[in-house]
Amino acid sequence: DTAVSQTPKYLVTQMGNDKSIKCEQNLGHDTMYWYKQDSKKFLKIMFSYNNKELIINETVPNRFSPKSPDKAHLNLHINSLELGDSAVYFCASSQFLGGAGTEAFFGQGTRLTVV
Amino acid sequence: GENVEQHPSTLSVQEGDSAVIKCTYSDSASNYFPWYKQELGKRPQLIIDIRSNVGEKKDQRIAVTLNKTAKHFSLHITETQPEDSAVYFCAASIKGSARQLTFGSGTQLTVLP
Numbered sequence: 597d598t599a600v601s602q603t604p605k606y607l608v609t610q611m612g613n614d615k616s617i618k619c620e621q622n623l624g625h626d627t628m629y630w631y632k633q634d635s636k637k638f639l640k641i642m643f644s645y646n647n648k649e650l651i652i653n654e655t656v657p658n659r660f661s662p663k664s665p666d667k668a669h670l671n672l673h674i675n676s677l678e679l680g681d682s683a684v685y686f687c688a689s690s691q692f693l694g695g696a697g698t699e700a701f702f703g704q705g706t707r708l709t710v711v
Numbered sequence: 712g713e714n715v716e717q718h719p720s721t722l723s724v725q726e727g728d729s730a731v732i733k734c735t736y737s738d739s740a741s742n743y744f745p746w747y748k749q750e751l752g753k754r755p756q757l758i759i760d761i762r763s764n765v766g767e768k769k770d771q772r773i774a775v776t777l778n779k780t781a782k783h784f785s786l787h788i789t790e791t792q793p794e795d796s797a798v799y800f801c802a803a804s805i806k807g808s809a810r811q812l813t814f815g816s817g818t819q820l821t822v823l824p
Contacts (some may be wrong), residue, residue, distance in 0.1 A: 602765070636816075637816075638816050639800060640814075641811065641813060654712075654736065689821065696742055697745075699745060699757045704753075705754055
């Protein structure tokens with residue numbers, strides 16, 4: 597009954613590789629996000645999607661490409677991985693009611709290590 | 712876009728004492744202010760939230776206050792316990808089509824037994 601699930605939990609890969617992280621929510625929310633949490637614990641928003649449409653694309657290298665096949669899924673594909681991409685990536689979802697935000701539910705996180 | 716600043720970055724208190732974490736936000740269009748707790752190695756989880764039409768909200772040992780004029784809000788934890796030790800994040804959500812949830816930089820709270 598996991599509300600927001602993302603896979604894999606751990607990902608170790610070499611520089612230059614391409615990898616994907618998958619995220620699914622079963623809460624019926626209309627908005628999904630990707631956040632990057634670095635070693636200093638800062639949660640930085642990367643992307644926000646509403647009903648499969650990109651709403652926010654923060655200053656993120658274009659090596660990062662989100663894909664939302666439907667409003668329950670938001671996957672993150674990363675090309676040409678670099679050492680600086682090592683971090684924990686969190687997927688989250690929430691519902692906006694009348695334009696107002698509500699609780700965001702987070703996935704378990706994916707710890708990406710680039711070697 | 713929205714900018715949320717959070718202070719302090721670290722906070723140590725003795726068990727039983729109170730802890731206060733403060734945040735300011737930049738966009739007056741923000742109308743939803745949640746607080747999240749993240750234990751080591753786990754996902755952030757909501758502990759309390761407040762909307763812009765309310766000045767204060769309390770849930771047992773936790774309370775949040777909001778000053779819309781000054782654009783700041785605070786988390787108050789009373790009678791702290793060791794299990795309150797975690798990283799706490801404030802956040803602000805802008806009303807309307809932006810659909811953005813912006814987090815503060817986090818506060819590492821340590822409750823000393």
